[in-house]
Amino acid sequence: MASEPRAASAPKDRTTFREVMAEIRHRITEGSWGPGTLLPAEVALAREFGCTRTTINRALREISDLGILDRRRKAGTRVRLAPRREARFEMPIVRAEIEKAGATYSYTRLSHDILTAPDWLCERLRLPDDAQVVHLICLHRANGAPFQLEDRWINLAALPEAGAEAFVLVGPNEWLVATVPYSEVEISFQAEAADALAAAHLGHPSGAPVFVAERTTWWKGAPITHVRLCYRPGHRMTTHY
Amino acid sequence: MASEPRAASAPKDRTTFREVMAEIRHRITEGSWGPGTLLPAEVALAREFGCTRTTINRALREISDLGILDRRRKAGTRVRLAPRREARFEMPIVRAEIEKAGATYSYTRLSHDILTAPDWLCERLRLPDDAQVVHLICLHRANGAPFQLEDRWINLAALPEAGAEAFVLVGPNEWLVATVPYSEVEISFQAEAADALAAAHLGHPSGAPVFVAERTTWWKGAPITHVRLCYRPGHRMTTHY
DNA sequence: CAGTGGTCTAGACCACAAC
DNA sequence: TTGTGGTCTAGACCACTGG
Numbered sequence: 001m002a003s004e005p006r007a008a009s010a011p012k013d014r015t016t017f018r019e020v021m022a023e024i025r026h027r028i029t030e031g032s033w034g035p036g037t038l039l040p041a042e043v044a045l046a047r048e049f050g051c052t053r054t055t056i057n058r059a060l061r062e063i064s065d066l067g068i069l070d071r072r073r074k075a076g077t078r079v080r081l082a083p084r085r086e087a088r089f090e091m092p093i094v095r096a097e098i099e100k101a102g103a104t105y106s107y108t109r110l111s112h113d114i115l116t117a118p119d120w121l122c123e124r125l126r127l128p129d130d131a132q133v134v135h136l137i138c139l140h141r142a143n144g145a146p147f148q149l150e151d152r153w154i155n156l157a158a159l160p161e162a163g164a165e166a167f168v169l170v171g172p173n174e175w176l177v178a179t180v181p182y183s184e185v186e187i188s189f190q191a192e193a194a195d196a197l198a199a200a201h202l203g204h205p206s207g208a209p210v211f212v213a214e215r216t217t218w219w220k221g222a223p224i225t226h227v228r229l230c231y232r233p234g235h236r237m238t239t240h241y
Numbered sequence: 242m243a244s245e246p247r248a249a250s251a252p253k254d255r256t257t258f259r260e261v262m263a264e265i266r267h268r269i270t271e272g273s274w275g276p277g278t279l280l281p282a283e284v285a286l287a288r289e290f291g292c293t294r295t296t297i298n299r300a301l302r303e304i305s306d307l308g309i310l311d312r313r314r315k316a317g318t319r320v321r322l323a324p325r326r327e328a329r330f331e332m333p334i335v336r337a338e339i340e341k342a343g344a345t346y347s348y349t350r351l352s353h354d355i356l357t358a359p360d361w362l363c364e365r366l367r368l369p370d371d372a373q374v375v376h377l378i379c380l381h382r383a384n385g386a387p388f389q390l391e392d393r394w395i396n397l398a399a400l401p402e403a404g405a406e407a408f409v410l411v412g413p414n415e416w417l418v419a420t421v422p423y424s425e426v427e428i429s430f431q432a433e434a435a436d437a438l439a440a441a442h443l444g445h446p447s448g449a450p451v452f453v454a455e456r457t458t459w460w461k462g463a464p465i466t467h468v469r470l471c472y473r474p475g476h477r478m479t480t481h482y
Numbered sequence: 483c484a485g486t487g488g489t490c491t492a493g494a495c496c497a498c499a500a501c
Numbered sequence: 502t503t504g505t506g507g508t509c510t511a512g513a514c515c516a517c518t519g520g
Contacts, residue, residue, distance in 0.1 A: 191432035209450030
């Protein structure tokens with residue numbers, strides 16, 4: 001029965017990469033490794049922490065991914081002079097966003113047309129002049145109150161199934177996510193003055209500031225859809241980093 | 242001399258985790274592994290790809306980090322029904338943002354005061370009623386044209402050095418990044434109507450929509466600074482994912 | 483050219499959770 | 502209970518790049 005690999009009082013005491021991460025981040029934030037500091041090489045850290053280089057490598061790589069360290073072969077690992085900072089925003093479908101806030105979601109299709117794409121849309125999606133598109137205007141509500149106005153265009157050449165959908169019960173957002181889940185997206189945020197539509201449906205005074213998101217989606221290089229989302233007055237996008 | 246580990250014609254042909262990643266992502270986006278599909282276990286994939294489980298693990302972990310796969314012990318690895326999507330915005334200092342666009346950056350301090358924090362600020366930063374703060378208003382220009390108006394508050398109790406700084410040549414943003422590089426940040430974006438100050442300095446008509454970012458920063462749990470950034474008309478934040 | 487990180491292998495133990 | 506992913510080890514070769 002001499003099969004115990006460790007002392008009986010220490011069931012497991014190997015150094016984990018999370019411990020290494022925590023310790024190194026601590027040294028950085030508390031100032032002992034200030035901006036610009038050259039860290040010991042991986043082999044040296046492995047010796048200090050009593051683990052393999054693999055573990056140190058994993059820890060340093062993850063810290064580097066956070067934008068705190070700068071790693072280069074031969075040059076070594078340095079604390080960045082200024083951290084590379086990025087804000088990350090979850091982009092859920094509207095329904096999930098509303099339900100996560102504890103409100104009841106409801107959806108209304110306001111209009112639905114199939115027509116030839118207007119010039120500005122052809123330009124943005126690089127469509128031929130005579131491209132046929134679905135145009136939808138929908139309203140998403142939280143607890144009955146207008147939350148987001150959706151102005152959606154779908155390229156029928158790339159997604160002919162969209163022509164058969166009425167989008168009365170299920171919104172185009174959810175339908176698209178289920179139909180074309182792994183697409184490429186470009187998104188932009190801006191402040192705009194409320195147009196007549198937004199004023200009428202979101203309760204903005206006409207000309208009032210509206211938070212607007214515009215999203216264009218491609219799949220396998222083909223343009224799928226373009227959407228303009230106007231949020232209700234007072235909407236904020238918040239995150240921390 | 243029988244020390245050759247590989248055939249002479251193949252200098253290196255080990256499977257890399259990037260190759261595995263690419264192939265698996267391909268199978269997902271091209272539809273052969275649709276949403277909800279249960280992937281083979283790591284050992285099976287290792288056999289298929291002719292590499293170790295470690296390599297497969299790395300590949301799957303990175304794809305999972307992208308929000309495409311869902312991994313659980315015993316349950317296995319599945320293609321998410323809807324991808325977890327997040328938009329990432331780089332948050333550089335204004336000067337870098339302007340210079341990256343190829344424009345010339347310039348900075349003006351418009352006002353500088355040391356005073357007792359107003360109530361709303363005490364509430365937001367959880368400061369005592371009599372807290373002393375630095376209040377700055379600054380303008381950042383691109384090629385001479387107003388780009389961003391900065392309305393900054395700094396907590397002197399947490400950062401007494403700020404009291405000795407005039408912020409005439411170097412903006413508070415850059416000074417803070419150099420002084421307190423690794424802090425925690427909460428940021429929010431919204432659309433607001435231009436107030437008198439924004440109208441005067443950014444060329445907005447009064448009441449016009451302005452894109453506003455608000456950022457609050459802590460260091461070791463102590464509130465450091467709060468800033469409100471108003472952008473020039475037409476500003477957009479764009480990214481893709 | 484030589485030091486540093488990047489990555490792979492082969493094997494092992496373990497934690498978790500579905501069954 | 503047992504299959505699955507999570508992680509560590511010990512060692513190796515290699516690619517990049519700074520000096």
